[in-house]
Amino acid sequence: MSPRVRFAPSPTGLLHVGNARIALANHLFARRHGGAFLLRLDDTDRERSREEYAEAIGQDLHWLGLGWDERFRQSDRLDRYAAAAEKLKRAGRLYPCFESEEELRAKREARLRRGQAPVYDRAMLKLTAAQREAAEAGGKRPYWRFRLADGAVGWHDLVLGRRQVKLAAISDPVLIRADGTPLYTFTSVVDDLETGITHIIRGEDHITNTGVQLDLLAALGGAAPGLAHLPLLTDADGGKLSKRFDGLSLRSLRNDGVEAQAITGYLARLGSAADPAPLALEDLAASFDLGQFSASAARFDMRQLLALNRRVLHGLEYEAVATRLPAGADAGFWRAVRGNLDLLGESRLWWEVVAGALTPPVLPGEAEFLVLAAKLLPAEPWDATGDTTIWARWTESLKMESGRRGRALFMPLRLALTGEEHGPELAQLLPLIGRARAEQRLRQAAGLAGQH
Secondary structure, three states: OOOEEEEEOOOOOOOOOHHHHHHHHHHHHHHOOEEEEEEEEOOOOOOOOOHHHHHHHHHHHHOOOOOEEEEEHHEEEHHHHHHHHHHHHHOOOOEEEOOOHHHHHHHHHHHHHHOOOOOOOHHHHHOOHHHHHHHHHHOOOOOOEOOOOOEEEEEOOOOOOEEEEHHHOHHHHHHHHOOOOHHHHHHHHHHHHHHHOOOEEEEEEHHHHHOOOOEEEOOOOOOOOOEEEOOOOOOOOEHHHHHHHHHEHHHHHHHHHOOHHHHHHHOOOOOOOOOOOOOHHHHHHHHHHHHHHHOOOEEEHHHHHHHHHHEEEEHHHHHHHHOOOOOOOOOOHHHHHHHOOHHHHHHHHHHHHHOOOOOOOOOOOOOOHHHHHHHHOOOOOOOOOOOOHHHHHHHHHHHHHHHHHHHHHHHHHHHHHHHOOOOHHHHHHHHHHHHHHHHHHHHOOOOOOOOO
């Protein structure tokens, strides 16, 4: 059977790199094995779910190239959850509860004082029909708990190996609130069962949920799917990355100029035996293997991502970035600067260098050399398409006239022409800057601004 997998975000915020890693793993797994990738919006939390976040999720996935085969919302399937709940009630696995949060807190504290685990005591299983009627007559509405089976639930995890959850150590979970709203633990299982999900690939923080949901799935008559739990991401120092997710949303990374291919190339192999590489999605899918991932936490290092982004930018042709470059920037400009960019947004700085009114710093002790350099600039016309012979002819004549070599020759020129100590090759930048700007900047750096 071809696999069917799903990515199920809640539209309560923007997608971050942790979400993207899970979405990407599901997508690549489906493509590798000729299966289907489903997008499910878990939007039953009516207070926190927002349509703008639902739209942003779709936009971010499209930006990454992660197209889906099917898409649906949980809010459109409330009748299916109601039907499943009735089935569990008839089987005696879903039971009504009336305790308030204050009562539950008091029970937990009492158990802790006695040295017991703060697990729900199932008191409501003893509720009689008369007691329930009296509670409802008094204005109370029940919420519904799922009675977990005895013993433990185990599975072979495709990433973590053998895993087991002891159900006796877990409180019977609430599946339906008093207002009738179904909760994620429940809706996710109903959807996975009815949409034929064959494999669930998600984060390691869902291990306990998985134990509960496997028990719930069995109660609904379903078979266990293949399971894979990817270890959570940490920051470069091994700390919790979750605290920094706001700054690592896909939207913020995109706005900062990180390329989609860099993100997918990095996240697809982060924590695995394979090195991150700026590959197309089809190439990443061809080699994607859950068995290559480590059971240890993976470190998300922004420096590594930027290094990969640099490789992506260096390989992009002008046509791929033309609409995102500063107005007026052409193919010659892109060829000149792309090898020096970590982020595409940095191209604005270099466009200012070649086409703007840059004022270089005055360079103490270099006035005589810079005046000579201005005097020896080759005559026009200059070819602004990257003719490096202009630079070669100019610097060769400067060597002969000044006697300078190496850094003493080139660093004052770079500072005067660009205002920066490092950057793209001046042989490519000089024709783009043009003779008039070059002469003006050399004189400004010599302290002769406004003089002729």
